Amino acid sequence: MPEATIDRTPLLRVRDLKVSFATRQGVLRAVDGLSFDVGQKEIVGIVGESGSGKSVAIYSMLGLVREKNATITGSVLFEDREILGLSDKELQPIRGGSIGMIFQDPMTALTPVYTVGWQLVEQIRQHLHLTKAAARSRAIELLGQVGIPDPKSRVDRFPHEFSGGMRQRVVIAMALSCNPRLLIADEPTTALDVTTQAQILDLMVTLQDTYDSSIVIITHDMGVIAEMANRVVVMYAGRPVEIAPELELVRHPRHPYTWGLLDAVPRLNVAHERLRTIRGNAVSPLNLPPGCAFAPRCDYVMQKCAERPPLRGENDHVDACWLSDAQKVTIRRTPEHST
Amino acid sequence: MSDDVVLQATDVVKTFSSRGKKLGTRIVSRAVNGVSLEVRRGETLGIVGESGCGKSTLARCLVQLLPVTSGTVAFEGTTLTGLSRRRLRPFRRQFQLVFQDPYASLNPRRTVGDIVSEPMRINHLGSSLQIAERVRELFTTVGLDAGAINRYPHEFSGGQRQRIGIARSLSLNPTLVIADEPVSALDVSIQAQVLNLMADLQQEFNLTYVFIAHDLGVVRHVSNRVGVMYLGEFVEFGDVGSLYETPLHPYTEALLSVVPELNDTDAPRRERIIITGDVPDPADRPSGCPFHPRCPVATEFCRVEKPMLVTISPGRQVACHYPRNLAAVNATTTPA
Helix, strand or coil: CCHHHCEEEEEEEEEEEEEEEEECCEEEEEEEEEEEEEEECCEEEEECCCCCCHHHHHHHHCCCCCCCCEEEEEEEEECCEECCCCCHHHHCCCECCCEEEECCCHHHHCCCCCCHHHHHHHHHHHHCCCCHHHHHHHHHHHHHHCCCCCHHHHCCCCHHHCCHHHHHHHHHHHHHCCCCCEEEEECCCCCCCHHHHHHHHHHHHHHHHHHCCEEEEEECCHHHHHHHCCEEEEEECCEEEEEEEHHHHHHCCCCHHHHHHHHCCCCCCCCCCCCCCCCCCCCCCCCCCCCCCCHHHCCCCCHHHHCCCCCECCCCCEECCCCCHHHHHHHHHCHHHCC | CCCCEEEEEEEEEEEEEEECCCCCCEEEEEEEEEEEEEEECCCEEEEECCCCCCHHHHHHHHCCCCCCCEEEEEECCEECCCCCHHHHHHHHCCEEEECCCCCCCCCCCCCHHHHHHHHHHHCCCCCHHHHHHHHHHHHHHCCCCHHHCCCCHHHCCHHHHHHHHHHHHHCCCCCEEEEECCCCCCCHHHHHHHHHHHHHHHHHHCCEEEEEECCHHHHHHHCCEEEEEECCEEEEEEEHHHHHHCCCCHHHHHHHHCCCCCCCCCCCCCCCCCCCCCCCCCCCCCCCCCCHHHCCCCCHHHHHCCCCCEEEECCEEECCCCCCCHHHHHHHHCCC
């Protein structure tokens, strides 16, 4: 992405978002203080492993976390308007209207009992005041735009008659149907093969360009992040541990967890060596340590880590780690760390 | 690694038939369409392909969990295909499977100790005391706490469950382990742990692996040789380094070009080749080359004439009328 086209006036501003669930085993803190901005036309990637709270964070913003035992606090400003805590009725024009969603599994995101055309028309008519006929022609136009061959006849087909990649295109068409300002994609290509993934990522970038929208892409795949994102939020145990522009993050990562995440990826150009791993398993969100959540797995843990590190750093690049900047640079430069 | 062949498959075909739309008709899908391969002792043979290319079906045919429709599979020189279940049994101990889904492949109602010891109990390998001892040993080997044998699968994380699956597969001291997407359900940091464990075990127990995966990075990392499958056939075979550097088949080339990579060096990226369309239905195979409808360099000839898997240079085979990067491959193998 050319950085110059991004307007950094935030379209979405998330501040200290916390989502917790009261369970029989105690309070489960799924998201524990997440703050980030999404600029106009910016693609922000949220990366983290399963259980890091990346999906819950996004769902809670859109009022999709409906569990009775959930507590959501913080602030989410979309186009300068607080959307956290809005009623379903108030959220209606936003969800599917100015914020489009692309879900991970295109089979469950579409209902199997209606044609894709029916589903698109319903979505369009919900948000734009169009006649059935006009909505239908808009649906056909959208299907064509997302690269579905012969949209005129495909519009009357059922989801099961499409392949996985084609289904995800339908979901994208649906997300785009009302010209959203922001597109949220939750693991949009995880269920797809790499050749299809390439098609879909390509399509998303092209469409983002034509529609001038911003994208938040949630993924566990650093490769997808590198391909798509302008800026990256790395999450661990519900907390952001590092936020930086994509190239900066990949080339000069500062948080030990980010190091581990980057080094654990088997590469196409590096042969048969031992992979660096992060020892141990992810922490339980029921039992987060009071200090740094990554401390139990960190190779550089020190006494100070019993206290929770704040996000700090200059300009665009912030991280939550007690190591000094000089220490981080030195550690990353040592031979076993150079990639 | 020696040239001693552990497992040899010759022209294996597996078809599935299902009821057609019209009454009385049958649809025949050729999931595996004439595959020949050999697995050499001590090596890791990687098999990559996208979903639906038949790689899992092939794995099941290799270990006789599915009867082949035609062709033969031989293990250390003995033909397995056509053997009765009883005659097969002594061989089954020698090749074990590690499955993809660590949640579905462990019985939730049995303790993990039970799960790991079951193969030994079935094969009457020692007294219950000896077996219990061996289970504890296996747990330690795969990096689990031996005190956890009385727990149930749900008490373990995905990575730990996969370790349990691996312990079970090792319990009979197999020669060959066929791993079908063993790490695809795991997070990247846990995936790295399991891959390292598998590498250690291979060394320690002199195992031969067939490693099936869709992740090209993972396959590159673990394999000595790699076969690329498309629509039930191998389109390319090669030593891992040369195959990844100079892919011969246009499908392999495209596949490698679209793997998202971290831009952490200034090295120029491969040019992305995005192939259009979807994998064809195995019940309705294209004529000629199976890849021709999506191939960027296909000609009329490809539509008519099916290319055979031919050896281009030592260790490199490809099924394509117009292989790519030929000059580069020839330059590296026949120094001028």
